[in-house]
Amino acid sequence: MYDMIILGGGPAGLTAALYGGRAAYKVLLLEPGAFGGKIASAAWVDNYPGFHKGIEGAELGQLLAQHAERFGVEAKKLKVEKIDLAGSVKKVIASGKEYLAKTVIIATGTPGTLPRALGAEGEEEFMGRGVSYCATCDAPFFKNKDVVVIGGGDEAMREALHLSRFARKVTIVHRQKQFQAAPKLLQKAEAEPKIEFMLETAVKKFEGQQLLEKVMIEDLKTKRQQELEAQGAFISVGRLPDTEFLEGLEKDEKGYIITNENMETSIPGVFAAGDVRRKSLRQVVTAAADGAIAATMAIKYLEKL
Numbered sequence: 628m629y630d631m632i633i634l635g636g637g638p639a640g641l642t643a644a645l646y647g648g649r650a651a652y653k654v655l656l657l658e659p660g661a662f663g664g665k666i667a668s669a670a671w672v673d674n675y676p677g678f679h680k681g682i683e684g685a686e687l688g689q690l691l692a693q694h695a696e697r698f699g700v701e702a703k704k705l706k707v708e709k710i711d712l713a714g715s716v717k718k719v720i721a722s723g724k725e726y727l728a729k730t731v732i733i734a735t736g737t738p739g740t741l742p743r744a745l746g747a748e749g750e751e752e753f754m755g756r757g758v759s760y761c762a763t764c765d766a767p768f769f770k771n772k773d774v775v776v777i778g779g780g781d782e783a784m785r786e787a788l789h790l791s792r793f794a795r796k797v798t799i800v801h802r803q804k805q806f807q808a809a810p811k812l813l814q815k816a817e818a819e820p821k822i823e824f825m826l827e828t829a830v831k832k833f834e835g836q837q838l839l840e841k842v843m844i845e846d847l848k849t850k851r852q853q854e855l856e857a858q859g860a861f862i863s864v865g866r867l868p869d870t871e872f873l874e875g876l877e878k879d880e881k882g883y884i885i886t887n888e889n890m891e892t893s894i895p896g897v898f899a900a901g902d903v904r905r906k907s908l909r910q911v912v913t914a915a916a917d918g919a920i921a922a923t924m925a926i927k928y929l930e931k932l
């Protein structure tokens with residue numbers, strides 16, 4: 628029986644593990660991939676306090692993992708398939724094996740962590756070399772550059788508006804006749820002189836030498852193709868849902884877990900931290916802060932048992 632089982636080894640889970648381990652509780656961390664979570668795939672992180680010169684995402688991920696390891700946290704490379712949180716003893720099932728705990732911290736990242744891929748030629752090749760799925764993360768790398776945003780929903784408009792603060796020109800490319808974004812957001816984007824719109828068009832190919840240089844765009848009505856110079860391409864065509872195993876917890880309409888400011892979920896003894904919960908800013912610094920709070924509140928819960 629563990630005191631704390633933590634689901635997910637990203638910044639939120641690793642910080643929770645560090646706090647739980649340092650307080651000498653018996654902690655198990657379950658993570659199927661590389662430790663560090665999503666930040667490990669970021670080429671460069673410029674906004675995590677303390678690293679004033681910036682740091683590679685992969686290195687930051689490793690440092691976070693080493694920090695948790697130092698406090699004796701047990702970690703297993705396993706994906707959680709099912710959880711049963713109903714009783715006072717929580718059951719976590721991973722690779723067919725059952726693990727028991729008094730508290731559980733869910734830190735599995737954005738529901739559907741993986742942004743939906745566009746499926747265009749060259750997308751994978753130029754990922755991190757011009758192709759991105761997160762303007763909040765990468766926009767500052769495109770100062771005075773030309774970028775495209777692919778998508779037509781709220782997120783695409785937000786990405787375009789954020790990018791317009793850095794880029795020289797932002798072109799929104801969307802397949803449909805009209806945008807699906809909320810009218811207010813759309814009006815804001817239309818009022819921004821740096822933003823241009825291309826409806827009923829689709830990106831077919833990303834091209835360049837080492838870095839992205841241009842995108843091939845097809846007019847879906849005439850089938851005519853044209854090249855658009857762009858050093859950045861931000862894909863915002865939805866996310867893949869992956870929340871089935873988190874059943875029983877109160878979530879919002881997008882699948883984010885609802886917590887209070889103590890990271891407590893609707894089930895006593897179960898906490899959520901980081902990108903997986905409903906919140907206003909999804910970054911490493913807020914994920915780490917959530918992890919620290921979740922573990923501290925889990926410890927308070929354990930003390931009362």
Ligand SMILES: Cc1cc2nc3c(=O)[nH]c(=O)nc-3n(C[C@H](O)[C@H](O)[C@H](O)COP(=O)(O)OP(=O)(O)OC[C@H]3O[C@@H](n4cnc5c(N)ncnc54)[C@H](O)[C@@H]3O)c2cc1C
Nearest residue numbers: 635637638639664665666669707736764901902909910911
């Ligand atoms: C390309 C990119 C660049 C970014 N750049 C920045 C930046 O510059 N600055 C910044 O502050 N933020 C940046 N971010 C955002 C930042 O990475 C996230 O906000 C942060 O990683 C969230 O941490 P988390 O621990 O909540 O979730 P995640 O980092 O998503 O970690 C969740 C972990 O849970 C694991 N998991 C998922 N399902 C299960 C399961 N069923 N069982 C067990 N484990 C599971 C996943 O494998 C993953 O490792 C960037 C994100 C991306 C994608």
